Amino acid sequence: MVITSVKNERIKELVKLKDKKYRDKMGLFFIEGLDIIDEAYKSGVLKYIYVLDGYDNPYGDIPCIYVSYDVMKKISDMESISEYYGVCEKIDNDKVGDRVIILDGIQDPGNLGTIIRSAVAFNFDTVVISKNSVSIYNPKVLRSTKGMIFNINIVVCELDNFIDKMDDYLIYGTDVVSGIDVREMEVSKKMAIVIGNEGSGISKEVHDKCDKFLYIDMNDKCESLNAGVAASIIMYEVNRR
Amino acid sequence: MVITSVKNERIKELVKLKDKKYRDKMGLFFIEGLDIIDEAYKSGVLKYIYVLDGYDNPYGDIPCIYVSYDVMKKISDMESISEYYGVCEKIDNDKVGDRVIILDGIQDPGNLGTIIRSAVAFNFDTVVISKNSVSIYNPKVLRSTKGMIFNINIVVCELDNFIDKMDDYLIYGTDVVSGIDVREMEVSKKMAIVIGNEGSGISKEVHDKCDKFLYIDMNDKCESLNAGVAASIIMYEVNRR
Structure with a gap:
């Protein structure tokens, strides 16, 4: 199934993550672009991924939501649109090294x-x-x-x-x-x-x-x-x- | 005299300097903020200065154009407005050091x-x-x-x-x-x-x-x-x- 409406609950949730208060409440944040998503995946904090219709989910073990071009465009923060968005668990904690x-x-x-x-x-x-x-x-x-x-x-x-x-x-x-x-x-x-x-x-x-x-x-x-x-x-x- | 209209020729000229073609044609460019204007002055390329009404021209030997708040706001590229704009001679040339x-x-x-x-x-x-x-x-x-x-x-x-x-x-x-x-x-x-x-x-x-x-x-x-x-x-x- 491909999401084609910005009124879809999953899309609304993603857009709400632009807001600091919602991020803090949910303990989640989002990232765009496959390079950075790949680093999140390797470090184990990637929870799910939004993929532009027509592209593949590169991670078989991560839940994937397919999205139409128009919806992706509305979500995107940059001039050009991303084919991939990732939602991650927040990473700040209190671990301090040397x-x-x-x-x-x-x-x-x-x-x-x-x-x-x-x-x-x-x-x-x-x-x-x-x-x-x-x-x-x-x-x-x-x-x-x-x-x-x-x-x-x-x-x-x-x-x-x-x-x-x-x-x-x-x-x-x-x-x-x-x-x-x-x-x-x-x-x-x-x-x-x-x-x-x-x-x-x-x-x-x-x-x-x-x-x-x-x-x-x-x-x-x-x-x-x-x-x-x-x-x-x-x-x-x-x-x- | 204080310029209060964005249709004034001096203001139009300043705004046109945002355009690369006009800068190249005139051999001029503009800068904002007193810190950077001061460096331009010291290096001898400052041609004239636009000053917000109520502020002083710090350089007695540089022609000065006083401008109202509304006009300054329209010129400004930043969220907060500058009190000073400087117009300078273009500085690129073909001098190469070591x-x-x-x-x-x-x-x-x-x-x-x-x-x-x-x-x-x-x-x-x-x-x-x-x-x-x-x-x-x-x-x-x-x-x-x-x-x-x-x-x-x-x-x-x-x-x-x-x-x-x-x-x-x-x-x-x-x-x-x-x-x-x-x-x-x-x-x-x-x-x-x-x-x-x-x-x-x-x-x-x-x-x-x-x-x-x-x-x-x-x-x-x-x-x-x-x-x-x-x-x-x-x-x-x-x-x-």
Whole structure:
């Protein structure tokens, strides 16, 4: 059977998942495009899949709902339509590994997605995200991660309380004014890097909880780097050793 | 005098500058926000400035046009309105320095802007951009550069012919399959790094003209980095020595 009406209950449910409150209530979120769905499948969180009529369900063990072109078009968030949507169980929990990147108020979806992608690339195992950051379930964030969000621990929390419990970690803040050149940073078994908001940097409360500070040496003409780039370079440097 | 009508010729001219053809014909482009206007002023390309009624013109030597709130709102490209617009002379030319980043088909405005910002930070002096890349005068590109576009040589050209003339440069391509780990790259006085399109990488024609190839070591789970991050890490590494 192919669903041809946007009034169908399954379609209404999918569209409602664009809303944060409904996502939280259901403990579900949706993703689009086969690349990212494939990563969700491999990590075991894919619950079911919506497939454009005429295409195959690549996963025999995942329930599949076939949908007409017109319905797919109405669902799609992008200019071009996707042939596949996946619905997944929410992935944030409270698991923390040894290499942690902490994000304090990141607002740009592209930056958050890019940082998650780079974190996996450079062998960080955990991304801790403040509640006032952009949602990890924002479609643009998910697209920018290129599916890497399913390969890392994701914690969304109030940073203040959370960092208090990380007392056996070496916690580095970033600060252009004071601190250690990132090329000379000390790498310890359990460590965390804090990246602040794009405009205002790290909040005072979190700044006070950092053990040391890092800066990236750069030309005086340039005041700062893009937050996604700065985070990626520091993680690259940790992984470089 | 304050302009209160969007039908005013000066306003019509400003709006027309959103169009690439008109920008090319006039040899002008516009920027918004005082941070970036300030960089344009310092580099000597600011021709005149549009100021929201009630605000001051910070540059005594630059002609100023005062504009009402309603008119500013209609001009603005962003959700919040700017108090200042600047009109500048186009800045791309054919000046090439010793440290060059070559961009082959970059499509995302945020990536292009971020790469220009990082290039200045890491002491690259020239950005060479293929004609099929996103326009450097796209408002989102300009915003992402944080004004750094006025602190670097910008060349927009057909890469194929341009690279042929760079025979005294060491030209590095990027390639995940073959090449040298970026940590072991050789840095020479005159060098260029080529970054390819976000999806398809470096075009065949340009690939054939590279002397050597670089890769960034990363976890197997991650296929690639964001193009802006990859470019920034390689420039960071060149500057790191």
